[in-house]
Amino acid sequence: MAEIQGCARIECTGLGKSFPGGLRAVAPLDVTFQPGATTALVGPSGCGKSTLLRLIAGLEDPSEGKVLIDDLPPSRQTALGAISVAFQDPSLLPWLTVRANVALARKLARQSPDPTLVDELIGLVGLSGSEKTRPAALSGGMRQRAAIARALATQPRILLLDEPFGAVDELTRRQLARDLPPLWQSRGTTTLLVTHSIHEAVTLADSILVLSPRPARIVADIAVPLPHPRDAHGADFRALVTRTSKALAQGDADNAPMAAQ
Amino acid sequence: MMRVASVGPPLLGGVLLLIGWGALAAVLRGGHLIAGPAEVAGWITANPGLLGRALGKTLTNATLGFLVGNLVAMALAGVAMIWPRLLNLISGLALVVFCLPLIATGPILRVLMGPGDGPQIVLAALAVYYTTLIPLLTGLRATPAVWLDLVHSYGRGRWSELIHVRARTALPYLFAGLQIAAPAAFLGAMVGEFTGAEQGMGVLTIRFMRALDVPALWAIAVAAAAVSMVVYGAIGAVARMVLHDRPPVILSPPRGKPASGLSRLSQPALLIAAVLVLWWAGMALPGMNPFFAKSPQDVLAALTTAPQAAATRDTLWTALTETAVFLLPGYVAGLMLGAGLAIALVLVPNLSTLVMPIAVALRSVPIVTTAPLIVLFLGRGALGTISLVAAMVFFPTLVACLHGMRQAPGQILDVFHIYAAGRLRQMVHIRVPAMLPAFFAAARMSVPAAILAVTVVEWLTTGRGLGSLMALSASVSDYNMLWAAVAVVTTISALCYAGVAVIERRILSVYAPEQVRP
Known part of the structure; x- marks a missing residue:
């Protein structure tokens, strides 16, 4: 994908994370996420995908190596309001309505209120009519969609999505996969998508990083040179799913002897 | 439907309470023990001006203390959130101040602040700020x-x-704290009035106790209880309007970062140092007369190097043992009765809808203000004092234990239902273990309350023990003894609190490990 001028470039150099007690979540990684591209991180459960995302978001400090976003550490970029995260848990504040939850992101990022944008995003994730509803009255999938709208409300330069469609039903998931990517692609948002679903990765991403079981290493970097919207029944699509699936199995097999030791 | 269901049982409970009271008064007529509802109503209608003026005075002081104490609590909690390193120090200092015996701080404040409402307001503030700070810190975290x-x-x-x-997120916890704080402020203001005010409910209590005016004593206690219940209920109503939910019941205090190695020792040491420095600095303020403003070194000297040090120690020790004889049985009985009734109420759920509203309402009564009645009824001997301590511990324990048992995980209860296990087996295997965290939280928070109760009764009636010693020392201006007693009571109170916390931690590490982890 051609680099869009002004897009954020994320560089991880020797990036590793260990937790107290010796648990090593991320092996030293060297990886650069291309500006303006959508990269899917695929790997087995507990492999450190989410930790990698948290390192890039500046929510965890690396044990070794560093993350630079346009030559600045993540903490500087978050202070500029450049990053948005859609967490695995929708993390909506229960005392705020859907609209107030989405608007909160702009407030936190010190951006001016933009009610039109907020309502537009709520409509886009299919929650029109639920603007004044509190999260407790929404289904799990609706909450996740509200959380996605919130993540987009600041029009971030870097969008980090941690399994954002986990609780969304299949139909809505397809609809979101069709409607959402244009939002960040047209703005040149550098997007990282953590997902369990190979299908989702091939549908949404420009490239797929396949990670090994913990500690996360990169097993394969697979380009997805398909135009949007993508035809899940096409031969190319299926070939990419198969290739990713094989890489995932390979990563698992590579780590098996290590686990046995 | 919902409204009827929620109003019915408390109303029924209240009516039953009134009938029971009337019946008891009728049975014991002529014994100068109980004034029945009619007598109390008669006294109130005959003396509306006297009661109204006293109630107005006490309410004003309690309200001012309530505001000051809660504002301080909120400010301290905010500071602890912005600088988390201060959390342990702030909650430690708060505990020490909470453990100060109001009976002694009253006379000391009276000397420091002179006549007027100052001491009552400060005591009311001291009585409320811990009960607000702890839930607030819990909620903020x-x-x-x-x-x-x-x-x-x-x-x-x-x-x-x-x-x-x-x-x-802290709002529900704040409201829970404010609810408990309302009767506590009233209690603080009344204890302040006991120690030499000119007007107020506490002054009337002392006067009618000396005159053995039973209907008047009952009328004052009933008025104090009614006002507390109304304020308690009003704060609850505001909470429900703001939160669309009831405030939480459990008030277990928060922990800072877990201490390890050296810091496990250094944290208590830091706290002790902070207390001593603040005490010393307070006494060194300009305008403090060394005749009554005793610093830590004065107290240490009075207990060790002074000519009468041995006699001082003996007096303190005797008073301490006299107090312990009442305190320990009352404390244990209160805990056991509270937990026991909670278990019984869960085993017989129909009983709970009747008893629970009464228990919650009575929790809002400033028990200490009813001390003269209980002593009137049960005598100046051991039984009256022990009963009062037990009552002080009983209500918070009952409410906390019931709340704890409701926290039993539903999925595990479902497993028991599938095997058709009865209520008793559910109780033994799930509900009692689920109750333990709340039980110990109540046991810990009840330590200073029990000490307050025992010292007030000793002071007002029995004339023995630490409470009496502190009152006597204040009246004969033996400020060395008074400060020494304050130091001893505060230290013991804080140590007992910490002791219960140690037992709690060991038990929770088995039954509720998620509460022990940082």
Whole structure:
């Protein structure tokens, strides 16, 4: 994908994370996420995908190596309001309505209120009519969609999505996969998508990083040179799913002897 | 439907309470023990001006103390959130101040502040701020980590955490604390009036106790209880309007970062140092007369090197043992009765809908203000004092234990239902273990309350023990003895609190490990 001028470039150099007690979540990684591209991180459960995302978001400090976003550490970029995260848990504040939850992101990022944008995003994730509803009255999938709208409300330069469609039903998931990517692609948002679903990765991403079981290493970097919207029944699509699936199995097999030791 | 269901049982409970009271008064007529509802109503209608003026005075002081104490608590809690390193020191200092015996701080404040309302207001503030600070700190920290991550992901810090997330998650806990604080403020103001005010409910209590005017004593206790219940209920109603939910019951205090190695020793040492420095600095303020403002070194000298040091120690020790004889049985009985009744209420749920509203209402009664009645009824001997201590511990324990048992995990209860296990087996295997965290939280928080109760009764009636010693020392201006007693009572109170906390931690590490982890 051609680099869009002004897009954020994320560089991880020797990036590793260990937790107290010796648990090593991320092996030293060297990886650069291309500006303006959508990269899917695929790997087995507990492999450190989410930790990698948290390192890039500046929510965890690396044990070794560093993350630079346009030559600045993540903490500087978050202070500029450049990053948005859609967490695995929708993390909506229960005392705020859907609209107030989405608007909160702009407030936190010190951006001016933009009610039109907020309502537009709520409509886009299919929650029109639920603007004044509190999260407790929404289904799990609706909450996740509200959380996605919130993540987009600041029009971030870097969008980090941690399994954002986990609780969304299949139909809505397809609809979101069709409607959402244009939002960040047209703005040149550098997007990282953590997902369990190979299908989702091939549908949404420009490239797929396949990670090994913990500690996360990169097993394969697979380009997805398909135009949007993508035809899940096409031969190319299926070939990419198969290739990713094989890489995932390979990563698992590579780590098996290590686990046995 | 919902309204009828929620109003019915308390109304029925209240009517039953009134009938029981009337019946008891009728049975014991002529014994100068109980004034029945009719007598109390008669006294109130005959003396509306006297009661009204006293109630107005006490309410004003209690309200001022309530405001000051709660504002201080909120400010301290905010500071602890912005600088988390201060959390342990702030909650430790708060505990020490909470453990100060009001019976002694009353006369000391009277000397320091002179006549007027100052001491009553300060005592009311002292009585409320811990009961607000602890739930508030708990609530401020009961925030899901992912909400804080959201704030951090936009590069914002602790201040934004506090404003956008923590302040709101703490609201239910704040209301729970304010509810308990309302009767506590009333109690503080009345204890302040016991120690030499000119007007107020406490002054009337002392006067009618000396005159053995039973209907008047009952009328004052009933008025104090009624006002407390109304304020308690009003704060609860405001909470329900604001929160769309009931405030939580459990008030277990928060912990700072877990101590390890050297810091496990250094934290208590830091706290002791902070207490001593603050005490010393307070006494060194200009205008403090060394005749009554005793510093730590004065107290140490009075207990060790002074000519009468041995006699002072003996007097304190005798008073301490006299107090312990009443305190320990009362404390244990209160805990056992509270937990026992909670278990019985869960085994017989129909009983619970009747008893629970009464128990919650009675929890809002400033028990200490009813001390003269209980002693009137049960005598000046051991039984009256022990009963009062037990009553002080009983209500919070009952309410906390019932709340704890309701926290039993539903899925595990479902497993028991599938095997058709009865209520008793559910109780033994699930509900009692689920109750333990709340039980110990209540046991810990009840330590200073029990000590307050025993010292008030000793002072007002029995004339023995630490409470009497402190009152006597204040009246003969033996300030060395008074300060020494304050230091001893506060230390013992804090040590007992810490002792219960140690037992609690060991038990929780088995039954509720998630509460012990940082």
